[in-house]
Amino acid sequence: MALSVVFIELMMCLTVCTLNSLLATNVPGTQVTQQGGQEEERAAAGDRADSFSLKCERQGSAREPVFSMNGDYIIGGVFSIHNYIEEVNHEYTAKPEPSRCTGRLFPFKLRHSHAMVFAIEEINNSTELLPGVTLGYNIHDSCATVPLAVQMTFQLLNGRDPVFHTSDNCSQSGAVVAIVGETRSTLSISMSRVIGSFNIPLVSHFSTCACLSDKQQHPTFFRTIPSDQYQADALAKLVKRFGWTWIGAIHSDSDYGNNGMASFLKAAKKEGICVEYTESFYRTNPQSRIKRVADVIRRSTAKVVIAFAAPGDVKILFEELSREPSPPRQWIGSEAWVVYQDFVQFNFCAGAIGFGIQRTVIPGLREFLLDLSPSKVAASPVLTEFWEDLFNCKLGKASAVEERVCDGSEDIKTLQIQYAGTSQYRVTTMVYMAVYAIAHAIHNAICVKTNSTTQCDKSIKLKPDQVLSQLKKVNFTQNGHDVSFDVNGDPVARYELVNLQKGKSGTIELVAVGLYDASMPEGQEFHIHRNITWMDGSTNVPVSVCSNSCSPGTRKMLQKGKPTCCYDCIQCPEGEISNVTDSPDCVPCPEEFWPNTQRDTCLPKPVEYLSFHEVLGIILAAFSVGGACLAIGTAAVFFRHRNSPIVRANNSELSFLLLFSLTLCFLCSLTFIGAPSQWSCMLRHTAFGITFVLCISCVLGKTIVVLMAFRSTLPGSNVMKWFGPPQQRITVVCFTFIQVLICTLWLVLSPPFPKKNLTTYKRRIILECALGSAIGFWAVLGYIGLLAVFCLVLAVLARKLPDNFNEAKFITFSMLIFCAVWITFIPAYVSSPGKLTVAVEIFAILASSFGLILCIFAPKCFIIVLKPERNTKKHLMNKN
Incomplete structure (x- = not known):
């Protein structure tokens, strides 16, 4: 309105x-x-x-500038020296007077305007920059209001003459080629929209709203202070650097605060930071609104609060918080307020950190600011007001009895005032650099360097768009401060990291603790060179998280209905790990690895196989060797008594071959013990199959010999001549050859091979021999079983034949044991896991082998060794 x-x-x-x-x-x-x-x-x-x-x-009355000077080229300036505009009720009976500023006069903003004057005078005295050219200035007070800022902008565009366009020429009096200002983003936005169409550059020293980087909306806007977008990114990285993931956020309800907070929230989300609350307010809001924001801060669980607000707004809020102190909060401030000395009065601000504009020493500026005499002050209404407020006296004649008249003894140099400040300046430097940037642009437009001298043509009628074009290209260093603009009119973002620390005297002081440079590589932007003091004077970084970090071995599970920073820590499931803090997921270990107890690293799975070093392997190996020794011992007994009737009557040749095959059967079980290899896998199954067929073939031969022997005793029978020793040998060879052929085909087509069994057990690896072809394996076993059954049938048929030593009885028992062992082997083999499968197979080999040797040879050895009197032909032929 x-x-x-x-x-x-x-x-x-x-x-x-x-x-x-x-x-x-x-x-x-x-x-x-x-x-x-x-x-x-x-x-x-x-x-x-x-x-x-x-x-x-001009139909209305022009506002006189607060400071002005003629020159070849005029630079405009708009500063918020006051903070209000006088309200005037227009009765429309007379021409309205120009608006007047009222309210508080800001000394530091008066310093900004004087810094502009100082810079222009310094340039005019320079022999390098714009030699022979004089710059002038028209500086206006916008009263910190949009209407007056826009009006002053129009006035700078039109000039100061009452009649400024005739048929002959256009007045150049007061017309500017560029403008410096404004402090607040809201004012700069309004000014930029006015002058953008005229291609007049506007260089701001403190308007940080990221929206001003939009060249579609603000084509002629530049600034010497970094954009809030850079500051928002820097604040988000600062929060991330100290591990704060749960924060509160407040901001001014203005262009500066709203746009700055929007940029920060976007940057914070990218950094994984959660915001518990976001509250906006303005210093003119009702007290109830300010109190509500303060209550939100008091009740919140976030210990870190970021304030993207103007100094006046923050001061109102802090005054409310000081009435009823909240739990300790770590304040993070934007550059708009954190560097102001006004906030050292609030004790709870101790430990606050934030970004400030880099300070720069401007030689001679302090002396220039303090060079104020009563006569010089009296010539300027603004300086008069400043002087009278400063010394509480009246220049000239007092209008009231109680007013004191300034007597001329007042000396500003004796006062410690905000106007002069220190020799190092922040925002003032930005004003100084803005003037120099415009001067360099003018210099590049009208000056030409010839040999060692620079010639400037001040007769050139310089147009604002020429200054605009050159301003985009400026790149210079002044007092150690680099100035250049990117395509959006923004400078390189460099900030000073500041910290409010309690000094030894108990007062709060502003201390520079580090630097931030956005031009540095990712992760190297911060350089902290001094210890930071946190809230409550602690040197330990405060913790502000919604949930404690999840340790390695656990993963985060978001809490329903809460931000992503609020979660529970769930242990990783079996077989998975997480080796970083706050892992969102667990990852499975590789196949041959398994998590440790903490589930934060993968360890190689223990490899398991039937080893010679474990108890079961030792026992089975002992039985295997013992069985072989038993077979060899039996063979030795038989060989020593090879001419005895009992040995000769039981086909000694087949007996020795049977004992040899049994020895091999006992020894082949040793191939099943130890780590499987390619050769051991092929050997163990084929050796086992061939030796057992040889063994069963010998038993079968002996059984047939028994049947044929008794058949040959019948009158007229000559069966034995058809099954004599040669036929017996051929029978054994033929039966064994068939098994050899089966094993050969198995090894050629799909042989057994070593493999790592990763499925039977999750926590360990079983080294075993894969069958290769299951058909080959079961063909070998089936053929053995077929011979065993055939032998059993023949032995059963011959078991009742009359004889003192009928071998068929013992073969029947041995075959019954053999078949029983291998019939039970099949389900045990299939159901036994891991290395027990090998143990079952070895047990079956040993049990069947011991069954054969004990049932067939033990009775004979008993007679040979212990009952030699029965080892006679007479006793053998006795049928009773």
Whole structure:
């Protein structure tokens, strides 16, 4: 609404073009008498025609600048020296007077305007920058209001002459080529929209709103202070650096605060930071609104609060918080307020950190600021007001009895005031650099360097768009401060990291603890060179998280309905690990690895196989070797008594071959013990299959011999001549050859091979021999079983044949044991896991082998060794 009023006022103040011919009767020398005749009328008409011209006049009263100086080129300046505009009730009975500023006069903003004057005077005295050219200035006070800022912008565009356009020329008095200002982003946005269409550059020293980087909306805007986008990114990285993932956020309800907080929230989300609450307020809000924001801060669980707000807004909030102190909070401030000395009065601000503009020493500025005498002050209404407020006296004649008149003894150099500050400046430096940036742009537009000298042509009618074009290219260093602009009109973002620390005297001091440089590589932007003091004076970084970090071995599980920073820690499932803190997921271990107890690393799975070093392997190996020794011992007994009747009667050749095959059967079980290899896997199954077939073939041969022997005793039978020793040998060889052929085909087509069994047990690896072809394995076992069954049937048929030593009985028992062992082997083999499968197979081999040797040879050895009297032909032939 206020902006609309200003535009109406501006329209009223715009120049109007009048035709003097229409006002001829009111212009001296153009009146026509009745007695003049036609000649006088023509002469008068000619005079009127000569005076017909276009003339633009200002209708309203122009506001006088607070500081001004003529020059070859004029630079405008707009600063918020006051903070309010005087309210005037217009009765529309008289022409309104220019708006006047009222309220508090800001000494540091007065310093900004003086810094501009200082910079221009320094440039005018320079022999390197714009030699022979004088810069002038028109500096206005916007009263920190949008309407007056826009009005001052129009006035800078139009110039200061009452009549500024005639048929002959356009007035250049007061017309500017560039403008420095404003402090607040809201004011700069309004000014930029006005002057953007005229290609006049606006260089701000403190307007940080990221929205001003939009060249579509603000094509002529530049600034010497980094954009809030950079500051938002820097604040998010600062929060991330100290491990804070759960914070509160407050901001001014203004262009600066709203846009800055929007940029910060976006950057914080990218960094994985959660915001518990976001509250906005403004210093003119009702006290209830300010109290509500303070209560939110008091009740929150976040210990870190970031304030993206203007100093005046923050001060109002802190005053409310000081009435009822909240639990300790770690404050993080934007550069707008954290560097101001006004906040050291609040004890709970101790430990606050934030970013400030880099300080720079400007030689001579402090002396220039303090070079104020009563006579110089009296010449300026603004300086007069400043002087009177400073010394509480009245320059000139007092208007009231209680007012003290300044006596001329006042000396500003004796005061410690914010106006002069220190020799190192922050925002003031930005003003100083803004003026120098414009000066360099003008220099590049009108000056040419020839040999060692620079020639500047100040007669060039410089247009603002020429300054705009050159301003985009400036790149210089002044007092150690680099100045250049990117495509958006922004400088390189460099900040000073500041910390409010309690000194030894108990007062809070602003201390620079580090630097931030956005041009550095990722992760190297911060350089902290001094210890930071946190809230409550602690040197330990405060913790502000919604949930404690999940240790390695666990993963985060988000809590329903809460931000991503609020979660529970769940142990990784079996077989998975997490080896970083706050892992969102667990990852499975590789196949041959298994998590440790903490589930934060993968360890190689223990490898398991039937080893010679374990108890079961030792026992089975002992039985295997013992069985082989038993077979060899039996063979030795038989060989020693090879001529005894009992040995000769039981087919000694097949007996020795059977004992040899049994020895091999016992020994082949040793191939099943130890780590499987390619050769051991092929050997163990084929050796086992062939030796057992050889063994069963011998038993089968002996059984057939028994049957044939008794059949040959019948009258007229000559069966034995068809199954004599040669036929017995051929039978054994043929049966064994079939098994050899089966094993050969198995080894050629799909042999057994070693493999790591990763499925039977999750926590360990079983080294075993894969069958290769299951058909080959079961063909080998089936063939053995077929021979065993056939042998059992024949032995059963021969078991009742009359004889003192009928071997068929013992073969029957041995075959029953053999078949029983291998029938039970099949389900045990299939169901036994891991190395027990090998143990079952070895047990079956040993059990069947011991069954054969004990059932067939033990009775004979018993007679040979212990009952030699029964080892006679007479006893053997006795049928009773």
